[in-house]
Amino acid sequence: MGKLLCDSTTVAESFQPSSPIVPWRDPKSAPLEAIKAVDLVNQTAIAAGGGGWEDVVGLEEQQRRHLQRLQSKGVLWKPPEDGHSSTLRSVVFRLSHGGEVSADGNCLFTASQKAMGGEIDARELRKRTVSRFSEDLGSAILQEREGINDAIRHMYSPDLRNGWGIHVVQEVKLLANKADRLALDSAIEELVQLGMQREKAAESIYKERCIPVNDGTSWAKYMLISGSPDDEYDIITLQYTEEGLLSVDENRDGRAAAFGDDIAIECLATEFKREIYVVQAHGSDAMVDEENCVFFLPHRPRSQIMELPIFLFMKGTGWCGAGADHYEPLIAHPSSLVSQEKVAVVL
Structure with missing residues (x-):
């Protein structure tokens, strides 16, 4: 896609x-x-x-x-x-x-x-x-770098207070290190045992412990993900409507690739x-x-x-x-x- x-x-x-x-x-x-x-x-x-x-x-x-x-x-x-x-x-x-x-x-x-x-x-x-992006980003002047970061943030870590006149659903992309999945699951389960709804618990832990795709460095990590077992990170997708959290795609099989x-x-x-x-x-x-x-x-x-x-x-x-x-x-x-x-x- x-x-x-x-x-x-x-x-x-x-x-x-x-x-x-x-x-x-x-x-x-x-x-x-x-x-x-x-x-x-x-x-x-x-x-x-x-x-x-x-x-x-x-x-x-x-x-x-x-x-x-x-x-x-x-x-x-x-x-x-x-x-x-x-x-x-x-x-x-x-x-x-x-x-x-x-x-x-x-x-x-x-x-x-x-x-x-x-x-x-x-x-x-x-x-x-990704290599070309990283090389060019490294040589960009501060103003250019800030513009790139703003564009990435707009796409993958949008301000959920705005944009609802254009989008019905907005997505937030996060990166979970594959090596941390067990620890993440354990932390989510602890919140569930305390009475929190499963999706709200997952949203809380992922936002707290995962990497948001909101600048050039995180975009490069994100864009390298091809849905292969060799990927360093898994993509976590939080979907929102104007009313709040809609769904959490935890991508447990690790097959999601960066579009x-x-x-x-x-x-x-x-x-x-x-x-x-x-x-x-x-x-x-x-x-x-x-x-x-x-x-x-x-x-x-x-x-x-x-x-x-x-x-x-x-x-x-x-x-x-x-x-x-x-x-x-x-x-x-x-x-x-x-x-x-x-x-x-x-x-």
Whole structure:
């Protein structure tokens, strides 16, 4: 599973100004210069490495139609005009669905693995993402570091006095050292024996003894968790409504993994010096019209862009929470372009 925020600018602004959302549009008014810049690559078989959209489950017809146009017409990607990407040329990509990946909390990294060609496994991608974050955080100035900490706190240790106009349920993430689980259970049981309700006792002990995910250091510990027995920590999730505690997910089997968030995507982009576009397809329950049901969320690296972009897919269901929590790979096929009308989107 993955995670994008209702207000994704909170995270993006902590690292760098974010590129704007690229809405769906046919670039009929695009300048001819953009088309002339296309790097004509030999057409590959679209079916190789990616499938069509007709068999992808969970899509409404308006979403399916637009995604099929992405595959048939393609999207035009142009390298940034910053003087550092002169070796890259504009390319048209036809985007096809790269298949389902397991919804085990690791989907950002398993989807990225497929989108990148599978040369690096998902677990290594997670480790390199966290390593890049920690290195960049260590060199950040105080103001940048404070902004990053604020963004993390907003996501994983929210102020439960606010935000109820946006969220019905808010979550607090805590880290329990696997070696401490027996001691934690014992402390919870002591409170239960004193007459405290089990969930309230668990909430009290976990908040007192576990690590809150509220800054860069704790985020790095959290994002390393893949749901493996080798993880140092287990994720504890406290869910709240405006009325108070709703539930405690104690994750006793230790299988919960840290969902990839906007910070992780930007760090992944920085590590590999390439843009990552999250293609979101929102349905009718998101109250968007057909022409705007598909849009691109760009994540630019904090370094020079040296490689072509990769694309990830997210099926949306509603607007709040950015609509979904699961990433799937998109396979980007370089394509020769015949005319301007064949481009569905200019990035």
